[in-house]
Amino acid sequence: EAQVTQNPRYLITVTGKKLTVTCSQNMNHEYMSWYRQDPGLGLRQIYYSMNVEVTDKGDVPEGYKVSRKEKRNFPLILESPSPNQTSLYFCASSFSGTGGYEQFFGPGTRLTVL
């Protein structure tokens, strides 16, 4: 089954404790992105990657890191989480090219930073 998986789905942590949220896709997509969703603010792009070893900042990159060492994986790293990073996070992937850019989203990771 074609899908984007994220782990963990739920996470409660404390300020300053480094964490990683994993994302994996099995559709051989070139593009991958991380978004955060907050009430009234929609989906805001944190980072995106256009291919292996190619990443760029989205609209709200502060406090986050990413890496793309393999095509299928795109982990999100919070090296020193703070309470304002409490949010619902989505990973997404899509093909490149002119055929369209439908993004396939993962199920989400609900993060609470105390």
Add this chain to the structure above:
Amino acid sequence: QQQVKQSPQSLIVQKGGISIINCAYENTAFDYFPWYQQFPGKGPALLIAIRPDVSEKKEGRFTISFNKSAKQFSLHIMDSQPGDSATYFCAARSSFNTNAGKSTFGDGTTLTVKP
């Protein structure tokens, strides 16, 4: 700077009615305009999308109307059903190489269809 503005924030319609959600964008480099549907506890999923070379696209009860000169596009849901109750996001994306991976979303519209 918000590049995609979506309205209304919430919408309540009766079963069988027409739901209309509007979006306006600023960046003329955008060339792909999708609408995503999100149910509670799920990730967004593509509903319908349009490119600026057409003014309208219809898929079943869902239609996108696109006005390039006004930099606006809208989603129309005909014969709205309770099962359409969800949050809808418009988005915009550019295929230009330096920004091809970047997407901008509207703030979302929560649609409630009353039986």
